[in-house]
Amino acid sequence: MLPESVRKSPETPCVQLALFPEPDQKWADAKLAERWDKLLALRQAVQVVLEAARRDKMIGSSLEAAVRLEIVGDQNHEFYKTYEADLPALFIVSQVELVRVTQSPEHGPIGVLKAKGNKCERCWNYRPAVGTFPEHPTLCDRCIKAIR
Numbered sequence: 848m849l850p851e852s853v854r855k856s857p858e859t860p861c862v863q864l865a866l867f868p869e870p871d872q873k874w875a876d877a878k879l880a881e882r883w884d885k886l887l888a889l890r891q892a893v894q895v896v897l898e899a900a901r902r903d904k905m906i907g908s909s910l911e912a913a914v915r916l917e918i919v920g921d922q923n924h925e926f927y928k929t930y931e932a933d934l935p936a937l938f939i940v941s942q943v944e945l946v947r948v949t950q951s952p953e954h955g956p957i958g959v960l961k962a963k964g965n966k967c968e969r970c971w972n973y974r975p976a977v978g979t980f981p982e983h984p985t986l987c988d989r990c991i992k993a994i995r
Contacts, residue, residue: 886930886937889916893938893957900959910971913942915958919949941973969993 893916897909906912914934918924924947927934934943941962962973967987976988983991 882926885926889927890937893940896957896959897938897940905959906961908971909939910941910966911962911973912940913944913960913962913973914938914940915944915946915960917946917948917956917958919947921947935972 893914897906897912897914900906900912901909916927916934918927924945927945930937931943931945934945935941941964964973964975964987965977966973967977967990968985969990970987972987972989974987974989976991977986978984979988980986980991983994986994
């Protein structure tokens with residue numbers, strides 16, 4: 848059932864003209880927002896470097912890239928290490944390598960290389976495991992798990 852504010856009324860003749868409800872502050876999570884701000888700031892920095900690599904014809908699609916992140920400090924490294932499995936999806940690249948360094952600022956240079964391996968025909972990511980499965984030679988290890 849639709850909330851009272853969304854139901855058809857003289858002020859709101861149809862649901863497409865209704866206003867969105869105000870968010871309930873009980874769902875606000877400052878720590879989650881802070882984590883996402885940090886991840887999205889890094890994503891923006893990575894996108895700038897990827898665009899330069901694309902412009903220089905090093906890569907075509909961002910999925911052809913492997914990103915090498917030099918992370919400064921143990922605390923920062925541990926933070927990004929927590930999300931390491933999700934970083935390729937966040938950056939829209941095939942691979943991400945985290946390297947701990949001792950310089951400042953928060954993260955050092957961001958490197959872009961050609962991704963290792965071949966292109967999986969199902970997910971389009973470049974992975975070293977493509978071609979190692981005789982029953983599905985064009986799929987990567989993740990896609991093999993998904994179809995089994």
